[in-house]
Amino acid sequence: MQIIYAIIALGLLGLLFGLLLSMAARIFAVKVDPRVDRVKELLPGANCGACGYAGCVNFAEAYVEGRTSANGCIPAGKETSKAIAAILGQEVTESEPVIATVFCIGDNTKAADRFIYDGIEDCAVAGRFNDGFKACRYGCLGLGNCVRACPFDAVKMGSHGLPVVDQEACTGCGLCVNACPRNLIKTLPRSDQGHLVLCSSQDRGKSVSRACSVGCIACKACIKACPQEAIEMDDKLAVIDLDKCDDCGECVAACPPGTIHPRSAVPKKLGEEKEFAENAASAG
Template sequence: MLYAVLTLGGVGIFFGLLLGLAARFFAVPTDPRIEAVREALPGANCGACVFAGCNQYAEAIVEGRAPLNACIPGGSMAAEAIAAIMGQEVEAVKPMVAAVFCRGDRRLARDLFIYHGVSDCEYAQQYHGGFKACPDGCLGLGNCVRACPFEAIIMGPEGLPLVDGASCTGCGLCIEACPRDIIRLIPQGNRGHLVRCSSRERGKKVSAICEVGCTGCRACVRVCPREAITMEGNLAVIDLEKCDDCGLCLEKCRFNAIEPRRAGAAGRVETEAATA
């Protein structure tokens, strides 16, 4: 018995030493900058930088395969810290926030049929193109809510996602999760007005299915003194760089498709917070 124990112990020690020597002999040197860069990142592993996680992004930076400012959640602070580690200069990251370009909730937009399927926007979209009469309206089944790693989106009581502007980092994962492309990134802040609609239809086709849809009447385009509003197909689009918040478009829009951007109280989740 004693002999067996000693034999097994000796074999264990031998292979332990062998593995230790092999690990030292075959060890791959690691650039200490990789760990330093990783520490400068927020650690969200959200994938907004197009890499699997913060570790992979840090390795890509040190190896020269990625820009220093690709971390959207980390923003300028992370980019500047990484630039200092790498001894390089970097352009400032413009803070962005997600905005939902649809106001057609359960009260204001018509449904084609009652949907009892899986509570998933992708699945609902595949079933006869979705249950909403507007082919470009929010389905309200929460894919964007589930995709957000920062819990910055909740589903409102009337079936529209609400974005907390204070928590949103602009990572863009909600955009990828939306099968109808109604979520976009816009610059942070409260300047300007937004046409909160994504409809590609025009006139009576829009008003027949949604009370707050843009009908493409061009009234806002004609009234804007700054020429900040243009038409993209049948949809009015406002250039936030040109808009000076005069509010004339807001007054002119008969369907309330235009909303001003407002900065809500810190942490408050509301419709306006989606663009704050």
């Protein structure tokens, strides 16, 4: 007899709650655009926030409501963007794939420290403390704000205290660009073509060479050496126009501290930075 009571009681309770829930679902139904779900399924789902929305779901909602475009999601890539655009019957305006590049090669063997910093492990904090512990006011502090900002594990701290961007993992989302308090990271079109002045210092030549053995000393030797006239001075820093550069390599030979490197030589994953650092040291 007991068991029958138990079955009836639980069965009735279950039925009651079930009815209550289904009624609630009917009464309080919220209409969700089914396209939001379809867009959400196509997205990478890393919730990286590079699109400017809190997560992939928010981006999907914003896209369906027309507040952003299909290629707003940078990590999604070309194919996915097309598929997302197809849901709303739109065409994608193609955007060139980009990759993050660090514009500083003054690692801890080449750029001197002014004092021992023992504070919070954060580039922004360290940089504000007496202009940072590095002798160079513009150089990478190596405390890894960019590493922590990367949702794809593409930025890793190299052995000499400079971040290395894994070219396979980098999606070009640009979060590390914003994370760097010294603005040392830029996104460039994905390619191995061209040469780069891997320095961001705006100091006078004398102070640069005192602080770092591979910093741009603004001597303009590269400008004179370049047959393409692709190099210009941006205040006290040489900048190479990648559209004009034809990879002749004259500037590399002309640069006294060895700041200029071909893009193909930039470390492409963790481990390659050791060799690069040795080559850079001997070039200077």
